[in-house]
Amino acid sequence: MDQKIPYDDYQLPVVFLPSYESPPAWIPPQERIQHPDYNNELTQFLPRTVVLKKPPGAQLGFNIRGGKASQLGIFISKVVPDSDAHRAGLQEGDQVLSVNEVDFQDIEHSRAVEILKSAREILMRVRFFPYNYQRQKERTVH
Template structure:
């Protein structure tokens, strides 16, 4: 008697698209070239969560767009920042993941609800982190 599980009963797993690693630069080959190369930058503080505070009059625009939400399973991300806007001056950038807004968790929120919170709030305290890897993967499966 065969005790193996039929193939159709296995769960479906979606893997992220493969990304090619940066070109290899040997350590002995001009170490200065390697240290200052953007693909070999070991400065990771840019990925730490940070608080962005914005104030806007009722009905005013923040100067940024978001994408994603619960349906995409990857969170809410800043998808556009208008130059010289309040959002730009506060330090928001494309690829920032919005972790929370005014103590509301944005990591598992519907897009519609996130937009509503951002549009209606006059004072916004936003916890974000720069997370371009999930942002680029998320662009392909965004559901609004």
């Protein structure tokens, strides 16, 4: 049986490492295209255009978070199921690049909300960017 050494008896510095996990099996590059463990669909990360029409008084069907203060941009934080935004393909983690030709990459959150709420027809350029979305969620409260 392994006996635990009391903490005070360790030589300094003390570093506790996580248990070792074997890496996944190596797969030759020519076999990766059809392999289920590899997602080769990189087009999901390319910018795309989404068009939404909003009747007066209607909701957008999505929420945003972030802005200039986060230095990471504006992101879709929630999409209402079965809304026009959902049917148009918006998803949590999409970065809003522009709305009606207004650059959203360095815009205040309040200004972004104002533009989205006042528009009747919304032409959005978005891209799925989950890595920066997670970083942005950690930095902001919006």
